Amino acid sequence: MSVTLLDFARGPAMQWALIIFVFGMVWRLVGVWGLRHKADHSQPRVTQGVWKRGLRAVFVRVLPYPEFAPKVQGQYWISYVFHLGFFIVLLFFVPHILFFEDILGFGWPGLPNNVIFFVGGITVAALMVALIKRILNPVTRMMSNFDDYFAWFVTIAPVVTGLLVNANLIPNYELMLAIHILSFQLLLIYLPFGKLMHGFWLMVSRWTTAVRFARRGGLS
Amino acid sequence: MTDPIIEHAVDMESKRFGLKKPMVRYDTQGEMSDAERVKKAMQHFAKDFGYVAATYMESCVHCGICANACHFYVTTGDPKYTPIWKIEPFKQAYKREAGPFAFFYKLFNLKHKVTVEELEAWQELIYDSCTMCGRCTLACPMSIDIASLVGMARHAMFHAGLVPHELWAVALKAEEEGSPLGANPKVFKERIRWMEDEHEVDMYIDKEQADILVCMSSIEIQKYPKSMADTAKVLNYLGLSWTFHTEGYEATNFGLLSGNLDWQKDMSQKIIDTAIKIKAKTVLLPECGHAYQAMRWHGANMYGQSLPFTVVHISEFLADAVEQGKLKLRTVGKTAAFHDPCQVSRRGGATQAPRKIIEALGIELREPASSGDFNWCCGGGGGVITIHRADELRYKAMELKLKQMDSTRAHLMLTSCSNCRQNFDDSGEHLAWGRKIESLLELVADNLIEDK
Numbered sequence A: 001m002s003v004t005l006l007d008f009a010r011g012p013a014m015q016w017a018l019i020i021f022v023f024g025m026v027w028r029l030v031g032v033w034g035l036r037h038k039a040d041h042s043q044p045r046v047t048q049g050v051w052k053r054g055l056r057a058v059f060v061r062v063l064p065y066p067e068f069a070p071k072v073q074g075q076y077w078i079s080y081v082f083h084l085g086f087f088i089v090l091l092f093f094v095p096h097i098l099f100f101e102d103i104l105g106f107g108w109p110g111l112p113n114n115v116i117f118f119v120g121g122i123t124v125a126a127l128m129v130a131l132i133k134r135i136l137n138p139v140t141r142m143m144s145n146f147d148d149y150f151a152w153f154v155t156i157a158p159v160v161t162g163l164l165v166n167a168n169l170i171p172n173y174e175l176m177l178a179i180h181i182l183s184f185q186l187l188l189i190y191l192p193f194g195k196l197m198h199g200f201w202l203m204v205s206r207w208t209t210a211v212r213f214a215r216r217g218g219l220s
Numbered sequence B: 001m002t003d004p005i006i007e008h009a010v011d012m013e014s015k016r017f018g019l020k021k022p023m024v025r026y027d028t029q030g031e032m033s034d035a036e037r038v039k040k041a042m043q044h045f046a047k048d049f050g051y052v053a054a055t056y057m058e059s060c061v062h063c064g065i066c067a068n069a070c071h072f073y074v075t076t077g078d079p080k081y082t083p084i085w086k087i088e089p090f091k092q093a094y095k096r097e098a099g100p101f102a103f104f105y106k107l108f109n110l111k112h113k114v115t116v117e118e119l120e121a122w123q124e125l126i127y128d129s130c131t132m133c134g135r136c137t138l139a140c141p142m143s144i145d146i147a148s149l150v151g152m153a154r155h156a157m158f159h160a161g162l163v164p165h166e167l168w169a170v171a172l173k174a175e176e177e178g179s180p181l182g183a184n185p186k187v188f189k190e191r192i193r194w195m196e197d198e199h200e201v202d203m204y205i206d207k208e209q210a211d212i213l214v215c216m217s218s219i220e221i222q223k224y225p226k227s228m229a230d231t232a233k234v235l236n237y238l239g240l241s242w243t244f245h246t247e248g249y250e251a252t253n254f255g256l257l258s259g260n261l262d263w264q265k266d267m268s269q270k271i272i273d274t275a276i277k278i279k280a281k282t283v284l285l286p287e288c289g290h291a292y293q294a295m296r297w298h299g300a301n302m303y304g305q306s307l308p309f310t311v312v313h314i315s316e317f318l319a320d321a322v323e324q325g326k327l328k329l330r331t332v333g334k335t336a337a338f339h340d341p342c343q344v345s346r347r348g349g350a351t352q353a354p355r356k357i358i359e360a361l362g363i364e365l366r367e368p369a370s371s372g373d374f375n376w377c378c379g380g381g382g383g384v385i386t387i388h389r390a391d392e393l394r395y396k397a398m399e400l401k402l403k404q405m406d407s408t409r410a411h412l413m414l415t416s417c418s419n420c421r422q423n424f425d426d427s428g429e430h431l432a433w434g435r436k437i438e439s440l441l442e443l444v445a446d447n448l449i450e451d452k
């Protein structure tokens, strides 16, 4: 049975997850982009390089302005740790690279397994801290909804299951691997529908605000 | 329905210039069923919904970081004052009614329909506790411009008849009488004549043709009339062709602040029509932040095309004159702290203008922490100062502001917004500040070197 589940996970499940992932993402981005773009008739203060300012903002706003840093930088660091950790594990674990090579036709050098396990552990820890902070802080507790918690769950699930696969704690290796792959597919399928899309909105939104205010000569 | 104009007399006595405190609050307007209110709110919210607002609605990651930027949250610690939370019902409504997955949310009822009770509860958040200062925009890691979303939420609330009573009443007065605070054309003219005598300065009204149309805010007309004389003094000094005009003078725009787009347009149109009629090349706006936002950045969009004249704030105008060497100023030689009006600096892009003027006056500017584009709002903008119910909140915000200003230990406290100024006067008295904030324009006018 477990072998069939693994086959399913590697085969049709992966195909469907990718289709839903791509289709959902395009639908959402195009759905918003397709709404009315209103012309701004006000006389711009700045006309040169407005577009560039927009692009710059996408990168500049990676860090908080020094003004707000003392209060919020802890939160930034925690989130960067699990974001970065997640992507290191996803992109530099050798078996993952083989998977990508299968789809893309080319691969790249990976990191030693021990490093990957270490990074995976840190990622899980940072995600736990983020969750605890979300619940303890009255502001985030108030505003959090199903999406916030579910997005957290589908992010941590593939990391945890991945660690379990390799920890050899579970006797049925193939079942565990199937669960790991399925958990990743859950992430892919859910991504376009909830807050995980912020990876894309982040660029659109920062660019939009920066361009709006750059023409005024203001900060964004 | 009570008649707001009769019910609320203009309160000329208090430091905060507005309507007298209402005996009874009527914070719903019009006779409508609950369902109708919700429907109207949603219609008018969706009306000017475009790609920009939708992007913002999609982007929030519920990180709560914006809370740290808002003076109302920072001074109260109450989570409900978290900026993005102020538009929560509209965020829900967007997802359910307008977003790319609306059908999904509706089908499975993932987001419930917004209720009139929610909208009523949110009135305080959308009006009393947001000055649309935009400080949160700079803090949000996603760069969501929450201030503009609050503006859109106000459109919905206005048409649902859910505006705080005094703000609604002043907006109606502005629409019907031409001024929110009793400065109708007749009063305006009388006060100009009075200032002309008092300060012995030539002031022009209703010239058929002039290069500059000068606008005033009713706060200045009624409360700080010296500003009118001082503007005239500077313009005469520069030998410019200018005029006030009784057909278009009121620079404040309570259509914008209350959320009525039609009224906002009417109010802007008066100035635009007058400027075109007298063939003005420039519309000069007074020391008022939201007036600048309304005409400089919204004006052309209300008009539907670019304006055939330029729009400048008095501080930009003075800074230009200083840079061109046309204004000779005495050296004042003290230290000063400057309160940046949010709508002129952070959201207007004219942050450097007052700094150039202060330098030209030979004043050493002491910038406190969080100044310039990161300035703390005074807490009275966006119509908040008109709402009596919001007084305590506004005083709290001002405590933070005064602390920031006092930290500079400067001699002079300056600003270039008369609305901020009246808030400093009112809150300063309430908090026993013992100091006074001064108008940058008036300081310039008092220090002109006449023999040029």
Ligand code: SF4
Binding pocket: B069, B070, B071, B072, B082, B083, B084, B086, B129, B130, B131, B132, B133, B134, B135, B136, B137, B146, B147, B150, B377
């Ligand atoms: S615009 Fe200003 S007042 Fe409104 S929520 Fe943001 S920081 Fe607070």
Ligand code: SF4
Binding pocket: B059, B060, B061, B062, B063, B064, B065, B066, B067, B083, B084, B139, B140, B141, B142, B143, B144, B146
């Ligand atoms: S800071 Fe921005 S992303 Fe975070 S909760 Fe506030 S609006 Fe949402």
